[in-house]
Amino acid sequence: MTSAVEQHTVLPPSVTEPDARQELRRLDEFITLAASPAHQAKLVSPDGGEVVLPDRVYEVLRDVVKAMAQGFAVNIAPLNAVLTTQQAADMLDISRPTLVKLLESGEIPFEKPGRHRRVLLSDLLEYRARSRAERQEILDELTASANRDGSDDIVDGFIQTR
Structure with a gap:
């Protein structure tokens, strides 16, 4: 079943959430350093299932993490929004x-x-x-x-x- 993607804004962790902010910075460092064209990124589900991420999806996720680690909110919207x-x-x-x-x-x-x-x-x-x-x-x-x-x-x- 396919659901419509709706526009929404994701806020970065606030200054009152230092652990979440630090976690985002670590993720930003990891995702930036781990970017290697020789290997494809994978998404691992909580139950251990894996799926290879297309390069474009990985790039979008990397950009989202970088923006949020820098304290920016991210707006997700379909082009027909x-x-x-x-x-x-x-x-x-x-x-x-x-x-x-x-x-x-x-x-x-x-x-x-x-x-x-x-x-x-x-x-x-x-x-x-x-x-x-x-x-x-x-x-x-x-x-x-x-x-x-x-x-x-x-x-x-x-x-x-x-």
């Missing part, structure tokens, strides 16, 4: 009014089933990837231009010698 405008704005680290402008300009698709706008997580992640790629392209162009005209040698009004 529907977000409020505030949740979407938080994910992009922008204000809600700025997000609404992006929605209304057509930069990010949205639905408005009633009075409130809703954004698909997959559309938000696609926008974020596209936006990062565009910023990287602009930075690459600026760097190439600075290299061509020599302005990369000028720092605070002084010409650097190589």
Whole structure:
């Protein structure tokens, strides 16, 4: 029987749980050091049953452990999850009014089933990837231009010698 995956947030142990925090740090060290492409990771159930983890699943688990060991909460959501405008704005680290402008300009698709706008997580992640790629392209162009005209040698009004 397959159940639907729902969005939920997993909080790291609080400062009042030093044993759990230490256990997470040990697990983070172990999972980071044990990463070896020559061997596949396995999941062992409480009754001793084993199953080999696909590399991608292992990488996700490693990322979750690392984030929680650093004190970050982890949000687990299927790509078809529907977000409020505030949740979407938080994910992009922008204000809600700025997000609404992006929605209304057509930069990010949205639905408005009633009075409130809703954004698909997959559309938000696609926008974020596209936006990062565009910023990287602009930075690459600026760097190439600075290299061509020599302005990369000028720092605070002084010409650097190589």
